Amino acid sequence: MSRGRHSTVASEPAGSPRMSISVQWVTSREGHEEFARLPYQIYGERDAWWPPDIHNEIALLAGRSPLSGHLNLAPISAYNDKRLVARVTAVINHRYIEHWKEPLGQLIHFEALPGQHEAVTAMLERAMEWLRERGMKAARSGFAAFLDYPYAIDNYGSLPSFLLRGNPDYYHSYFKNAGFATEKGQSDYTAALTTERIERYRRMIEATAAAKVVIKSWREYGFLAAIDTWTDVTNASFARHWGWNPVSREEVRPMMASLWDSPVADLSMIAMADGEPVGTVFSVPDLSYLLARVRQGVKLSPERGGGTRGALINIGVIDRMRGRGVACAMAARSFLTMAQQGMRYAGYTLVHDDNWASRRTAEALGARVTANFVTYRKDFDS
Numbered sequence: 264m265s266r267g268r269h270s271t272v273a274s275e276p277a278g279s280p281r282m283s284i285s286v287q288w289v290t291s292r293e294g295h296e297e298f299a300r301l302p303y304q305i306y307g308e309r310d311a312w313w314p315p316d317i318h319n320e321i322a323l324l325a326g327r328s329p330l331s332g333h334l335n336l337a338p339i340s341a342y343n344d345k346r347l348v349a350r351v352t353a354v355i356n357h358r359y360i361e362h363w364k365e366p367l368g369q370l371i372h373f374e375a376l377p378g379q380h381e382a383v384t385a386m387l388e389r390a391m392e393w394l395r396e397r398g399m400k401a402a403r404s405g406f407a408a409f410l411d412y413p414y415a416i417d418n419y420g421s422l423p424s425f426l427l428r429g430n431p432d433y434y435h436s437y438f439k440n441a442g443f444a445t446e447k448g449q450s451d452y453t454a455a456l457t458t459e460r461i462e463r464y465r466r467m468i469e470a471t472a473a474a475k476v477v478i479k480s481w482r483e484y485g486f487l488a489a490i491d492t493w494t495d496v497t498n499a500s501f502a503r504h505w506g507w508n509p510v511s512r513e514e515v516r517p518m519m520a521s522l523w524d525s526p527v528a529d530l531s532m533i534a535m536a537d538g539e540p541v542g543t544v545f546s547v548p549d550l551s552y553l554l555a556r557v558r559q560g561v562k563l564s565p566e567r568g569g570g571t572r573g574a575l576i577n578i579g580v581i582d583r584m585r586g587r588g589v590a591c592a593m594a595a596r597s598f599l600t601m602a603q604q605g606m607r608y609a610g611y612t613l614v615h616d617d618n619w620a621s622r623r624t625a626e627a628l629g630a631r632v633t634a635n636f637v638t639y640r641k642d643f644d645s
């Protein structure tokens with residue numbers, strides 16, 4: 264990326280004091296730290312929120328992440344009167360471009376304070392200019408494998424599901440003012456783990472057992488081997504999944520290895536047919552105690568967290584085994600285990616609106632839509 268480039272725009276909107284807006288490439292250790300901490304200003308006063316993993320974010324910005332070899336990154340900060348008011352990282356994601364044969368740039372890490380239209384527009388313009396200079400024909404914000412998640416269009420102010428954004432409502436006008444439009448919609452689902460549903464889950468598991476599909480937890484399969492199997496099966500089953508790009512064993516192992524002795528090992532599943540892995544589920548327990556910041560005295564609603572909401576984060580079945588109840592059986596066993604561990608709700612996280620197979624799987628599990636999201640896109644010739 265260009266180093267040390269800096270631009271200042273003086274502006275004087277009617278009725279407000281003179282402001283000085285500047286947009287800067289972030290290259291120093293202190294700059295990365297300030298950039299990574301901006302969410303504290305945006306979400307820090309909330310009753311409950313998921314704080315960023317500052318250490319990992321700085322490693323990514325500094326090019327020291329296991330993903331770094333696949334990316335060119337340009338973090339950009341916007342200042343208004345020397346105060347950091349917005350941030351974004353422009354990304355050339357080589358694996359995405361090669362996989363889809365599409366010169367699409369990505370804008371990740373977007374966060375901004377309210378009332379900063381001019382600074383945010385200038386920042387997004389600069390980010391898009393950087394992408395254009397590198398041959399990109401469009402920019403997407405709100406979906407990139409392991410890097411970015413879509414923007415919430417409801418439940419403003421409340422704790423989102425683990426990994427998902429709980430952005431303020433004004434983010435949408437920032438993107439629309441900069442010429443972006445909704446490219447894709449997504450939903451997050453939640454199932455109440457009632458006695459009747461648990462019986463239904465048992466029947467789903469029995470049906471695949473009769474068809475000689477064996478469902479094993481990652482603990483039963485061997486956790487470290489399960490991580491590599493997850494990578495391989497996910498790459499195969501998500502090959503044509505909109506927005507995804509292949510990922511490597513080398514980057515996934517450090518993300519998941521430390522979970523070997525956690526409930527993840529019992530909640531995550533692998534489906535086997537004829538001794539071969541054909542499907543995987545990655546699920547987590549309720550992480551709100553461990554990872555969310557919850558203001559003292561605040562009680563989360565049981566379907567949002569507080570020890571009662573597990574979540575299925577990812578599910579995939581290879582092509583030749585689809586339509587035989589494998590996804591339902593893996594998810595059913597994961598949800599059943601959540602119930603055995605005392606959870607009362609199970610999330611089924613993030614389904615594209617047109618992913619009928621996954622939506623039907625969620626519905627077959629008795630889940631309902633509890634949050635909605637969008638991904639933005641701008642084509643540079645439009």
Ligand SMILES: CC(C)(COP(=O)(O)OP(=O)(O)OC[C@H]1O[C@@H](n2cnc3c(N)ncnc32)[C@H](O)[C@@H]1OP(=O)(O)O)[C@@H](O)C(=O)NCCC(=O)NCCS
Nearest residue numbers: 500579580585586587588589590591619620621623624627
């Ligand atoms: C989504 C996915 C995991 C479903 O796996 P599967 O083993 O084929 O699903 P099941 O056989 O258990 O079927 C589950 C439900 O989906 C329905 N379904 C399956 N494939 C479908 C399709 N192509 N279109 C519409 N409905 C479909 C089934 O009929 C069943 O619903 P029902 O019980 O009401 O009849 C699989 O298609 C996949 O791996 N897709 C790519 C990766 C992906 O999208 N993962 C989910 C990300 S959110």
